[in-house]
Amino acid sequence: MRRPTSFKLSCLLLAAAVMVLPASKAVAQNSQLAATPPMGWNSWNHFAGKVTEADVRAAADAMVASGMRDAGYIYVNIDDTWEGQRDAAGNIQPNSKFPDMKGLADYVHSKGLKLGIYSSPGPKTCAGYPGSYGHEQQDADTYAKWGIDYLKYDLCSYHGIMKREAPGDPQKQWKMMQAAYDKMHEALLHTHRPIVYSMCQYGLDAVWSWGPSVRGNLWRTTGDIKDNYARMSMIGFSQAGLGRYAGPGHWNDPDMLEVGNGHMTPDEYRTHMSLWAMLAAPLLAGNDLSKMDDTTKSILLNRDVIAVDQDRMGRQGNRAQATGPFEIWTRRLSDGAWAIALFNRSRYAYPMTADFQKLGLAPSLHARDLWSHRDLGVLHNSFTATVPSHGVVMLRVQP
């Protein structure tokens, strides 16, 4: 029997809807959570395995007192080593460093902040504490009961399980990994509490290409950052080309900030902050917020640079030009504006020029210098500045 065209069309549309609905519905749910890249603090880079409830409370206090909360830093995230044993019913308990998780969440919430926690799809976390393997829904329910708002889920010992169960079969291993991340997201959804889902598996299997399908709000794209220029810049500058995978609700995560941890120069930390903003990266401070000097504050609290990171269009920037160690990156912003960052990766200060035509920009641009906070008026055709060694000059321009 010949079906009318409209009938065939309806069938096609229905089939298409069935195919795309689960993913798009989930992405829509998630977009409401991390509409711009998450901002906050995480305990690992400074405190690592020593973190205690008192440190987390002090971080929350400092986030308010320093003005960070009002600048957008909202998440106070406990990383690895909070976990205790499971009770007879299998419920995870915090260890003695965190005697009252619900009380801590209430305290953090009372400051207008949100609390994050950490676990692994494996039986052990990377620091050897209990992970969520076999207890995913139970753990998600516990987090919701405590009032947790953000979960960092770190592959750790699940890697060993993948290798053991699918030896020599990377395809099968990747499928297992995706299923493990999907399982926790399902568990989080079932709690009916909005919990930002941060995937941490170091970029394995090009996570940016499937992270949204397991509904990650952010996914680590690299191994761990360290507090030195070589590692930070290696990670940051390697992010070129990943922009098409990121957007509102789902972000590439080149790891947490090291600003203020003491082993980079102020110029290097300004590069770190600028590059992360160009990348629309999550801004999770990783220093001891209760002991910040003025330089650290001026970097983490640079509202001009934060505004680039948090631009509502959520378009990640990219490398536009590179001549040896001299790189110019651009990022399209809402309202027709652009951010331009001139990075000098060399060991000597050097004059660098942004040629607007070569960058595909309008010939006359109104510009603001985002580190000196000076209005530069209207620039014609190009902009030249001496950029310090390992440093940056960053502009916001608008036709």
Ligand code: GAL
């Ligand atoms: C690593 C992770 C770090 C930190 C650490 C804790 O795998 O990349 O960011 O979470 O585990 O053990």
